Amino acid sequence: MNIHNDIHPTLKLVRLPHGQDLPLPAYETAGAAGMDLRAAVSDDQPMTLAPGQRALVPTGFVMEIPEGFEAQIRPRSGLAFKNGITCLNTPGTIDSDYRGEVKVLLINLGDEPFEITRGMRIAQTIIAPVTQVRVQEATEASTTDRGAGGFGSTGVA
Numbered sequence: 683m684n685i686h687n688d689i690h691p692t693l694k695l696v697r698l699p700h701g702q703d704l705p706l707p708a709y710e711t712a713g714a715a716g717m718d719l720r721a722a723v724s725d726d727q728p729m730t731l732a733p734g735q736r737a738l739v740p741t742g743f744v745m746e747i748p749e750g751f752e753a754q755i756r757p758r759s760g761l762a763f764k765n766g767i768t769c770l771n772t773p774g775t776i777d778s779d780y781r782g783e784v785k786v787l788l789i790n791l792g793d794e795p796f797e798i799t800r801g802m803r804i805a806q807t808i809i810a811p812v813t814q815v816r817v818q819e820a821t822e823a824s825t826t827d828r829g830a831g832g833f834g835s836t837g838v839a
């Protein structure tokens with residue numbers, strides 16, 4: 683039984699021509715937070731990331747995110763640990779009104795070239811609620827115990 687009272691908003695996914703034969707993102711295990719994203723690079727032209735190089739990797743689909751939600755694009759820990767591959771802009775933000783192809787901005791922080799092949803699970807997406815606030819300008823902010831202390835002001839122990 684889902685702890686959120688079985689509320690599952692619908693995420694619409696539209697496959698693009700170059701993503702037709704790829705599995706759509708899906709939760710890999712029952713309790714997975716994220717759905718893995720696959721590289722829609724062409725079969726005969728895998729993408730190779732040299733150390734330090736970044737690239738925008740196509741996923742082959744468009745998302746229609748329900749209003750009030752965003753999609754975050756996050757790295758996969760296995761690729762990060764084993765190969766130094768991460769998302770440069772993590773967490774990437776997909777706005778609910780974006781109708782372009784979802785792309786993953788990968789960077790190779792490892793010391794070996796990394797080959798991205800078609801269908802490889804390169805990142806994951808988490809659908810999360812967002813709140814749009816009403817902005818109000820004020821002349822001063824309320825006082826607190828913390829005040830302006832930050833960046834380690836409470837120590838480490």
Ligand SMILES: O=c1ccn([C@H]2C[C@H](O)[C@@H](COP(=O)(O)OP(=O)(O)OP(=O)(O)O)O2)c(=O)[nH]1
Binds near residue numbers: 775
């Ligand atoms: O990892 C990402 C990040 C963004 N996007 C797409 C969806 C998102 O809605 C749009 C804009 O992203 P963002 O707001 O992060 O980029 P920006 O540089 O502020 O561009 P814009 O001026 O278009 O908002 O780009 C992706 O496909 N992948």
Ligand SMILES: [Mg+2]
């Ligand atoms: Mg923006």
